[in-house]
Amino acid sequence: MGIxxxxxxxxFIDEVGARAxxxxxxxxxxxxxxxxxxxxxxxxxAYVAKVPTTEAAARSVEREAARLTDLAACELGAASTTVPxxxxxxxxxxxxxxxxxxxxxxSMLAGYHSWRHTARLASVAADLAAxxxxxSRLHSATASGSCRMEAxxxxxxxxxxxxxxxxxxxxxxxxxxxxxxxxxxxxSAPTSVVHGDFWPGNLLVADGRVSGVIDWEMARLNGPxxxxxxxxxxxxxxxxxxxxxPGHRVPGHPGLRAGPWGAGVDYMMNGTGWYPxxxxxxxxxxxxxxxxxxxxxxxxxxxxxxxxxxEADHAEFAWNHLLLFRRLRSRS
Numbered sequence: 001m002g003i004x005x006x007x008x009x010x011x012f013i014d015e016v017g018a019r020a021x022x023x024x025x026x027x028x029x030x031x032x033x034x035x036x037x038x039x040x041x042x043x044x045x046a047y048v049a050k051v052p053t054t055e056a057a058a059r060s061v062e063r064e065a066a067r068l069t070d071l072a073a074c075e076l077g078a079a080s081t082t083v084p085x086x087x088x089x090x091x092x093x094x095x096x097x098x099x100x101x102x103x104x105x106x107s108m109l110a111g112y113h114s115w116r117h118t119a120r121l122a123s124v125a126a127d128l129a130a131x132x133x134x135x136s137r138l139h140s141a142t143a144s145g146s147c148r149m150e151a152x153x154x155x156x157x158x159x160x161x162x163x164x165x166x167x168x169x170x171x172x173x174x175x176x177x178x179x180x181x182x183x184x185x186x187x188s189a190p191t192s193v194v195h196g197d198f199w200p201g202n203l204l205v206a207d208g209r210v211s212g213v214i215d216w217e218m219a220r221l222n223g224p225x226x227x228x229x230x231x232x233x234x235x236x237x238x239x240x241x242x243x244x245x246p247g248h249r250v251p252g253h254p255g256l257r258a259g260p261w262g263a264g265v266d267y268m269m270n271g272t273g274w275y276p277x278x279x280x281x282x283x284x285x286x287x288x289x290x291x292x293x294x295x296x297x298x299x300x301x302x303x304x305x306x307x308x309x310x311e312a313d314h315a316e317f318a319w320n321h322l323l324l325f326r327r328l329r330s331r332s
Contacts, residue, residue, distance in 0.1 A: 009049055009092040012099060013037065018047065030056040030313055036102065045102040048084065048214075051092050056313075058095045064217035065089055065098040074193065074221065077141030079134065082204075082212050103212025105204030112200050118240055119252025121274050126208060127200070128282045131232050134210035135198075136289060139225050142193040149184035149292065151224045152303040153177060159310035164322060173322060176329045177306050183299055189292050194223035199235030218311075229286040230304035233268065233279050240264030240275075262324035269301060270331055302329060 013020060018037035031053050036045035052058040068086045076083060084100035091097055108127060117123045157177040164170045195202070196218025204212035241250045241258035250256040253275055256267040268279045283301065284294030292300075302325060309322035 006091045007088070009035075009051065009090045009097045009099075012049075012088055012090055016047070020049075021045070028057075028314060030054045030060065032057050032061060037099075044104070047087060047099050048102045049090075049097055049099045051097050052095050055095075060217050061096050061098050064215070065096075067216045067219040068098075068100065070221055071193065071216065071219065075141060076193070077137060079138045079141060079213075082134065082210060083216070084212070084214060103204055103214065105206040105211035108200040108203040108205050108210075111205070112236075112239070113242070116251060118275075119250075121278065124275065125278060127205075127236070128278065130205055130208060130210050131198070131203065132229075132282060132286060134203075134213070135228055135232075135286065138195075138228075139190065139192045139290065142221075143190045143225070144222055145191045146188045147191050147224050149187040149189050149224065149226070149296070149300075150181045152184060152227060152230075152300065153181045153306065156303075156306050156310045157181070160306065160322065163310065164319065169326060170322075173306075173326055173329075176325075180299055180302055180306070180329075184296070184303065187292055187296060189287075189290050190225045191222045192225040194220045194225065194227050196220060196223075196227070196231075198228035198231045200232075201235075225290050226287060226292060226300055227304065227307075229283060229290075230300045231308075233283050234265055234301060234304055234308075237264040237268040237279060238262065240267070260327075261320045262327070265305075265324060266328060269298065269328060 016037065017040050021036045023034040023036065033051040033053065035049040035051060037047040037049060039046050050061050052061045065086055068084060071083055072085060082103065084103060086098060086100050088099040089096065090099060111117055157174050160170065160177060161174050195213060195216065197215055202213060202215045203210050240253065240256060241263050244250045244258040246258050248258055250258055253267065253273065255271045255273050256263065268276050280297060283297040287296060287300065288294045305321050305325040305328065309318050309325060312318035312321065
């Protein structure tokens with residue numbers, strides 16, 4: 001008796017009779033196509049298919065399918081309706097394809113890049129409030145123990161040493177990561193479900209609330225809860241100057257000029273004005289909600305920059321994070 005072939009994406013589309021719409025391809029070196037599937041007579045998608053373009057992307061798709069399967073068995077409380085559910089595991093030209101339920105809402109990133117969105121206190125405050133409220137619900141539902149805050153940097157120093165050790169200045173970066181780890185070891189935080197890539201591009205919003213969170217491949221069922229808090233603050237600040245010519249003032253932010261990569265993060269951590277105050281308060285209050293002294297906010301953000309340098313798939317993106325970590329640690 002022969003081995004049964006895994007169902008294909010084409011056969012699934014035929015079975016549900018769906019119309020397909022392919023979203024723009026990511027610039028990630030191991031990109032995945034995202035295909036929205038619309039059942040007959042409907043105006044919104046019911047399913048989302050992720051199709052890998054490389055072998056590394058295929059492993060990523062399989063990893064996310066496994067994480068979402070694990071999450072489906074967890075008690076997520078009010079956050080449960082915001083997490084995609086795996087409905088099929090297929091293949092396309094020999095590579096694995098994951099099909100999940102589609103979630104409602106508009107990407108927070110689309111709003112972020114709309115005209116003067118990040119120049120206005122009210123719109124930024126609304127984004128931070130929505131993200132913070134979702135994290136609070138997730139942490140409340142999934143808190144499962146505690147860990148030393150140094151867990152934010154588990155394996156990071158060695159990963160940076162291996163990845164960038166041949167480049168000038170890396171030894172000092174590694175030493176700083178190890179010192180940062182020692183400082184954070186004096187504090188503890190809850191463990192909970194951690195998304196791992198909690199940034200505006202992975203959040204869907206509707207009516208001022210987070211209605212969906214996507215891309216769970218980096219998730220952990222039992223990780224340090226502050227990680228997502230830090231990742232959001234850094235990622236939100238990273239693109240503040242995206243639409244401003246180099247050397248020019250960024251609208252709405254008198255203390256920020258478009259300049260070196262990560263200028264918005266430097267401004268958030270070291271600048272003055274409504275924006276740095278708002279985001280630093282978001283991090284401090286989030287830490288305090290988790291029982292961590294708010295005064296740790298700077299070390300927590302530096303730890304996340306180092307972690308991204310160690311873990312990011314895109315080599316240039318990772319290197320830029322390490323250079324930004326280098327600049328900011330010198331000002332600590």
